[in-house]
Amino acid sequence: MGWAWLIMLLATYPWLLGADLASDVLARGGFVVFISGVCIVAPCRRLRPIQAIPFAACVGFLFEARRPIPDGVLAFTLVAISIFLTANKPLLRNAPGLLRGAIISNTLACTAWAAATALALSTTEAPSSNSTLTHFALQVALAALIGAALYIPISLVQNYAMDRIGVPPAADTP
Amino acid sequence: MDQNRRGARASYVALTIFLAVWIFMPSTVRRFNREAFTEFQAPGLHLVSKSRDLARFWELKSRSSEEMALAGRDLARVNAALELKLASLDDVRRENTRLREITRYTVPADYMSVVARVATRDSSSWWNRIVIRKGRNDGIRPGAPVIFGNSVVGRVTAVHLTTSEVDLVTSPGFRCTAFLEGDDQNSIVLINGLAGNSLRTPQARISVIPNDYSTGTLQSPKAFTTGMGGVFPSRLVLGTVDLDSKATKPGSSFKEGRLNPSRELYNLQEVSVLVPLHQNPGEALLQGDQFQ
Amino acid sequence: MxxxxxxxxxxxxxxxxxxxxxxxxxxxxxxxxxxxxxxxxxxxESGKLKAVSESQSRRIVILPPARGRIYDRNGEILVDNRARWSVKADLAALQKEFRAEYLKLLAAEKAREAATLDREKLQENARKYVLQRWLDKIWFVIDETNKSAKSSRIKVPAVTSPGERFVSIDDLRKHLRERRPLPYTLVTDLAFPGTGQALSPQDGMKAVARFIEQFPVDGPIRLESDIIRTYPHGTLAAHVLGYVKDSDELPPNVEDLADTKMDSLQKLQYSGKKGAAGIEETFDTLLRGNSGWELWSKTSAGYNQNRLKVSDPQQGSHATLSLDWRIQAAAEGALSKIRDPQGTVLPGAAVMMDVHTGEILALASQPTFDPNRLADRVTNTYFKEIDDAGGWLNRSIQGLYAPGSTFKIITAIAGMRNKVVDWDDILDCGPSFRVGNRDFPEHEPAGYGQVDLEKMLAVSCNVWNYQVGLRTGIDKLHDEARRFGLDTPLLKTPGDTENNYKEATALPYPADKRLVVPDPAYKLKIGGGAWTPGDTANLAIGQGYLLTTPLHMACVAASVARNETRTTPYIIHDLRGGTHPGAAPIGLTTAQYTALKSGLERCVEEGTGKTGKIPGLPYAAKTGTAEYFKDGKKAHLAWMIGYAPAKDPAVAFCVLIEGQLDTNTWGGKTAGPVVKEMLETWWPIAVKVNLEEKPDAAR
Known part of the structure; x- marks a missing residue:
């Protein structure tokens, strides 16, 4: 079962790729369809921490790889979130809890990379203008919205995959 | 559950330690990590882009023959017009060669042109990028200019085995020099991708425009590359210029403006990368640099 | 939870x-x-705290305005402001690198087990090494492109000043002490490094473009652009235009910032400029414009944090000079061709002015200087170079010279007005003339024999003037010279006539009190003893104590051309096209005036000025060769004044060359070619202007 996280990653990757394609459509408006935060919620509920952590790190690194985000910012944020979630599994015990978790973790992760990028690039381009702040806010709001909208389909796929590879169901499922 | 808690505490400690190690890790390790995750995604991007091509192909294939005939007729007309133009260009070319021989002018900067399909676009406040389906294997190097027709698309920022990332003209990471149409003094202006524009077509900032420059009778004057910086060939179109009176301080010695890149920039299917035959010093610097 | x-x-x-x-x-x-x-x-406590924090955590940064442009009469830009691109390092962003380098140095030092550990020194070195590495990268980008460019047409910018190649530890120390919050300047002028002057503008722009396009965008190295004074024509009219130098004087509108207590750092970034000579100096208040300022809050470490308030600078007004840059260039070019046997340019001056308006079209002085090299950092060597050559002196308005034979025009007028001689009187002129017990020589050993006014002017006969001068007497001669304003300061300062720029013809430090038209009282005053007839004879040929400037003599020529006694020169162009205010008429009969003019014309046609003859353009002139003492030995000044065309005068001119001990300097022969070149440049321009103004006249 040690490789469960890798299989989960492969099962999640189509979603990440799909998000990239959606970003492509939104590119003119300057928005990124960000789902990395949502992707880690369902696995965190069922995987052991030792499995959930590398999974979260990989999801983060995948998003960062092609973007000028300071190395590791998103990955470590996701890892931190996944540690928290695996330690507090009761929080994810029912549907509202899961949805809340998805929204919060997606928003947090999005805020983390956006803020880190803004700070890293501020030496040349001061993030002074109001429009940058507005955009920042809109991007985060979009992330929250996507978290809410995409959690269920993503978790369906992920749960199916976990069922297939024999990950035990969450202990406290009502 | 208590066990869980304890485990979590240990995990947080481990995370902190790992984070500290990560910060002081040599940049090569991080670069390798980045590279690995990019390469992992490359097949997916190729697949997506190729299926898009396939979809386009089937879409075209499903057109009726009447439509094709009409399109064929239109093309024939365009073709005829271009033939005429080509003939006149021949004379110009001959004259140009003659003049070059007289003045012993050697054409600087030779480029190898690599045509590449666009895989995905990605933009935010902090970057405006496209990923193209050609990479190190095809001889692409970072810093190479990317064009479409005679207009500038951007510059290659990162190169992987089979894919490359291109910073568009509107990306904050993009910087180049330009001449403005209608400026007889040919003063150099600075083009910088502009950060933070939501729900609007991305633009770039033009700064250091001489105060006496005015667009005059030109409706939307163009900005051209200067060809002086050793990266872009000269006279490529960067976009059209809007003088921005709000951004210009009254009484300051420079004006500011906005550059609107050509509309195709966000619908591009294919671009050409101009890889310089000789490595320029900026590239050499990039390779030894911690950025990227 | x-x-x-x-x-x-x-x-x-x-x-x-x-x-x-x-x-x-x-x-x-x-x-x-x-x-x-x-x-x-x-x-x-808010009130108290606010006051404390304002004085501690705010800072004013002054933004110098752009100076106004200076144009010539045709709208050609003589003085402009150009973009200067400088490369700066953001010290705050480099802190990490400094620290890493410091630790490395410290470790090395500890490994060496050095007896004393000078941490301060190590810290300084660390900063220097880090900045030097970045500077090397910058030059790498610029230099390597030069090397790899195959075309040999691209010149490698010759960076002579090591200041732009190496980080100076003293500069850095000074920067950290005085302006720590500001970015440290690595390269002041990327386009023209070190020199402040153009190798070629194209090459300069290439360096800038290379940096912009090839240097990494992210990172602590920034590109900033500001405005610097530039003189596109280089040395052209340098004496008239002047140059600018750094000024620490706070502009008045910044001092009025009453609501903010400014701390000792208030002058940060203030490198205002002020005019240091020429028009730049006299019209400084107009050209300067108004400074702006920025109010910043600062961090506890003293770096700028947020910009709280801004007031924008305002560009100064533009000035339009009466000069025509083409004629000015011709005059300077012609002057610079006159050299001594060693090839050094002879000191000289050339003036050309519009007869009808008094506007100065050319005001040249050699040797000269390049104001571009003075606009930013003046090197001591260049300053001294100019000083040694005598390049600071504007000889056309500041140089005091004996006018020599050109003064004979005034002697003749004095004679005729006082009725001691008439235009058709023929005087007998031998090889010399005895005054008292001394023989005053003729410059022609054989003498000129029978000489009337016209012939005198054509051949510049001395003996005729001795006789007429003595007959007129010193008082009348002195009065006549003063009537033509030879000792009247010509240039007013703008302060006198604030509301009328047309009146404000000023260039700084024109010759004023030192102008001399001698009389017996003057000779007594300077301790020369009693006035003798010999002194009168000397004055009659423009020698002796008489001292005036080339501009004065050009005004004399212009006045004669208009049959008036005075001409007020202007250096500011009157865009409304006004005419000269006019002055008292000379007071000669028509016959006398006609003879005077035809004598001056004959001077060019067949007399001493014939080296300057221009086919198709008859003009009037009077040459002169005056003696002066250089290092106790006799040397000669070559003069030529006059007006053109002879029939309907439009411009008046004056050329002066200071001969040296080893040069053969001779009136028309030396000065003639300069006059010729100026007139040959002016003539086609005048014809073209005439055709444009009166198209019918062409047919």
């Missing part, structure tokens, strides 16, 4: 609950403490 969870998950015990309350209580106390403290500070 604990309290949200059902008891099933976490066994809830009274002890736990107690602990929970304890924690709550602790936080509540903390919260109350913070909010009460905050409230107290905000409400009670």
């Amino acid at each position: 604990k309290e949200e969870l059902p008891g099933k998950v976490l066994p809830s015990t009274p002890i736990d609950r107690l602990r929970l309350y304890g924690v709550f209580f602790f936080f509540a106390i903390g919260f109350i403490y913070v909010s009460v403290g905050l409230g107290f500070r905000q409400l009670v």
Whole structure:
């Protein structure tokens, strides 16, 4: 079962790729369809921490790889979130809890990379203008919205995959 | 559950330690990590882009023959017009060669042109990028200019085995020099991708425009590359210029403006990368640099 | 979280609950403490704190305005402002690198087990090495492109000044002491490094473009652009235009910033400029414009944090000079061709002015200087170079010279007006003339024999003038010279006539009190003894104590051309095209005036000025060769004044060359070619202007 996280990653990757394609459509408006935060919620509920952590790190690194985000910012944020979630599994015990978790973790992760990028690039381009702040806010709001909208389909796929590879169901499922 | 808690505490400690190690890790390790995750995604991007091509192909294939005939007729007309133009260009070319021989002018900067399909676009406040389906294997190097027709698309920022990332003209990471149409003094202006524009077509900032420059009778004057910086060939179109009176301080010695890149920039299917035959010093610097 | 969870998950015990309350209580106390403290500070102490923080944490940065442009009469830009691109390092962003380098140096030092560990020194070195590495990268980008460019047409910018290649530890120390919050300048002028002058503008722009396009965008190295004074024509009219130098004087509108207490750092970034010579100096207040300022808050380390308020600078007014750059260039070019046997340019001056308006078309002086090299950093070597050559002196308005034979025009007019001679009187002129017990020589050993006014002017006969001068007498001769304004300062300062720029013809430090038209009282005053007839004879040929400037003599020529006694020169172009205000007429009969003019014309046609003859353009002139003493030995000044065309005068001119001990300097022969070149440049321009103004006249 040690490789469960890798299989989960492969099962999640189509979603990440799909998000990239959606970003492509939104590119003119300057928005990124960000789902990395949502992707880690369902696995965190069922995987052991030792499995959930590398999974979260990989999801983060995948998003960062092609973007000028300071190395590791998103990955470590996701890892931190996944540690928290695996330690507090009761929080994810029912549907509202899961949805809340998805929204919060997606928003947090999005805020983390956006803020880190803004700070890293501020030496040349001061993030002074109001429009940058507005955009920042809109991007985060979009992330929250996507978290809410995409959690269920993503978790369906992920749960199916976990069922297939024999990950035990969450202990406290009502 | 208590066990869980304890485990979590240990995990947080481990995370902190790992984070500290990560910060002081040599940049090569991080670069390798980045590279690995990019390469992992490359097949997916190729697949997506190729299926898009396939979809386009089937879409075209499903057109009726009447439509094709009409399109064929239109093309024939365009073709005829271009033939005429080509003939006149021949004379110009001959004259140009003659003049070059007289003045012993050697054409600087030779480029190898690599045509590449666009895989995905990605933009935010902090970057405006496209990923193209050609990479190190095809001889692409970072810093190479990317064009479409005679207009500038951007510059290659990162190169992987089979894919490359291109910073568009509107990306904050993009910087180049330009001449403005209608400026007889040919003063150099600075083009910088502009950060933070939501729900609007991305633009770039033009700064250091001489105060006496005015667009005059030109409706939307163009900005051209200067060809002086050793990266872009000269006279490529960067976009059209809007003088921005709000951004210009009254009484300051420079004006500011906005550059609107050509509309195709966000619908591009294919671009050409101009890889310089000789490595320029900026590239050499990039390779030894911690950025990227 | 604990309290949200059902008891099933976490066994809830009274002890736990107690602990929970304890924690709550602790936080509540903390919260109350913070909010009460905050409230107290905000409400009670706010006034005091605000004052403290304002004086400690704010800073004014002054933004110098762009100076106004200076144009010539045709709208050609003589002085402009150009973009200067400088490369700066953001020291705050480099802190990490400094620290890493310092630790490395420290480790190395410890490994060496050095006896004394000078941490301060190590820190300095660390900063220097880091900045030097970045500087090397910058030059790498610029230089390597030059090398790899195959075309040999691209020249490698010759960077002579090491200041732009190496980080100077003294500069760095000074920067950290005085302007730590500002970025440190690595390269001041990327386009023209070190020299402040153009190798070729194209090459300069290439260097800038290379940096922009090839240097990494991210990072602590920034590109900043500002405006610098530039003189596109280089040395052209340098004496008239002047140059600018750094000024620490705070502009008045910044001093009025009453609402802010400015600390000792108030002058940060203030490198205002002020005019240091020429028009730049006299019209400084107009050209300068108004400074702007920025109010910043600063961090505890002293770096700028937020910009709180801005007031924008305003560009100064433009000035339009009466000069025509083409004629000016011709005059300077012709002057610079006259050299001594060693090839050094002879000092000289050339003036050309419009007869009808008094506007100066050319005002040249050699040797000269390049104001571009003085616009920013003046090197001591260049300053001294100019000083040694005597290049600071504007000889056309500041140089005092004996006018020599050109003064004979005034002697003749004095004679005729006082009726001691008439235009058709023929005087007998031998090879010399005896005054008292001294023989005053003729410059032609054989003498000129029978000489009338016209012939005198054509051949510049001395003996005729001795006779007429003595007959007229010193008082009348002196009066006549003064009537033509030879000792009247010509240039007013703008301060005298603030509201009328047309009146303000000023260039700084024109010759004024030192102008001399001698009389017996003057000779007594300087301790020369009693006035003798010999002195009168000397004055009659423009020698002796008489001292005037080339501009004065050009005005004399212009006045004669208009049959008036005075001409007021202007250096500011009157865009409305006004004419000269006019002056008292000379007071000669028509016959006398006609003879005077035809004598001057014959001077060019067949006399001493024939080297300057221009086919198709008859003009009038009077040459002169004056003696002066250089290092106790006799040397000669070559003069030529006159007006053109002879029939309908439009311009007047004056050329002066200072001969040296080893040069053969001779009136028309030396000065003639300069006059010729100026007139040959002016003539086509005048014809073209005439055709444009009166198209019918062409047919």
